[in-house]
Amino acid sequence: MLQLERVSLSYGSFRALDNINLHAGAGELVVLLGANGAGKSSIFLALSGIHRTSGGSMRFDGRELGGMKPSQIVQAGLVHCPEGRKLFPAMSVEKNLVLGAYVHRGDRAGSQRTLEELYQMFPILREKRHQAAGSLSGGQQQMVALGRALMGRPRALLLDEPSLGLAPLVVKQMFEVIQRINRAGTTVLLAEQNAYAALGIAHRAYVIEGGRIVMEGDRDTLLKDEGIRKAYIGG
Ligand SMILES: Nc1ncnc2c1ncn2[C@@H]1O[C@H](COP(=O)(O)OP(=O)(O)O)[C@@H](O)[C@H]1O
Ligand SMILES: [Mg+2]
Known part of the structure; x- marks a missing residue:
């Protein structure tokens, strides 16, 4: 449903995204894990037409998103819920x-x-x-x-760090709501630093570091991975 191939994005001379390959199938809940500054929001800003990519392709239901205006992308069914709420x-x-x-x-x-x-x-x-x-x-x-x-x-939802700054109990409720929305049929791409909670509701996940995908796998594989536990879960 959503497919990125070799997507790059630069801010001036700084390359924030470097050859990103990523996909989400219809009905999937896919998590993007990564520390602050890894490039998660940049992926969403590219997908939602706010920042122009410098290379690669982004397709949504077969339609190329590059060159489309933000409003056209929403109209196509891909909706971005930005980091920091922006109310x-x-x-x-x-x-x-x-x-x-x-x-x-x-x-x-x-x-x-x-x-x-x-x-x-x-x-x-x-x-x-x-x-x-x-x-x-x-x-x-x-x-x-x-x-x-x-x-x-939306037929597909881009959720950028919805749990940021929320109390643990509220975070739990937030992830339950996201899971409910996904189970009702909406594809979800979820960027999170809260790896444990996010993986708990994910089907699959990607790990992004320094603008590159460094790992991908299904939920259970990533939850068991030693490196992931050390870097993102804590032990
Ligand atoms: N508008 C911008 N101008 C210059 N650099 C930026 C801009 N937005 C983000 N960056 C840089 O790009 C990198 C990726 O940022 P971002 O996509 O926001 O990461 P994340 O969402 O994973 O925290 C960071 O090094 C960040 O400082
Ligand atoms: Mg971000």
Whole structure:
């Protein structure tokens, strides 16, 4: 469904991604593990059309994404939930959510249905829908960011460090929600530093270091791997 071949990306003369090969099949939950600065977000920024790649190909359902505008990529069904949430804190929860449906503005009834589904999935968002997004707890704000992405009606979702800065119990709930979304049929590419929790819900994972994929495998293989345990799990 999603396929990257020899993708490179540079910031000026700095090569942040070097020949990245990666794929995610329909319905898969694939995790990207890597330390701060490894290149995880750069992969998502390339896929979502925010940064131009300097080489390689990125295909989504056979369509080449290179050269497409961010809005066209969302319209094609690939939606990015950025690192750090990027909400409008002074705007209401509901207004933030509705922004995610921008590409479907010609289909208000459809967006209303999606919003209703979201509120059923996250009752707390319905309860707080008129509150400023910035007044919510960190975990609730992350739900808003995730909800805004779901308003784009993704067939594949790019989730960039959704557990960052959240308390352990909230992290657990977040990963349960992500697993639920995946089981309902959405393909998920999940970038995380929280390796243990992320591998717990993953089908497969890639390890990225210095802009290169240094390892890939299914969940059990990576969980058992000595190097992975030492570098990312701790013992
Ligand atoms: N806009 C930018 N300009 C210059 N360098 C950047 C920019 N964004 C990221 N980088 C650098 O690219 C590398 C990869 O960053 P990033 O993709 O954000 O990694 P990760 O998400 O894994 O933490 C890092 O060395 C980072 O400092
Ligand atoms: Mg990042």
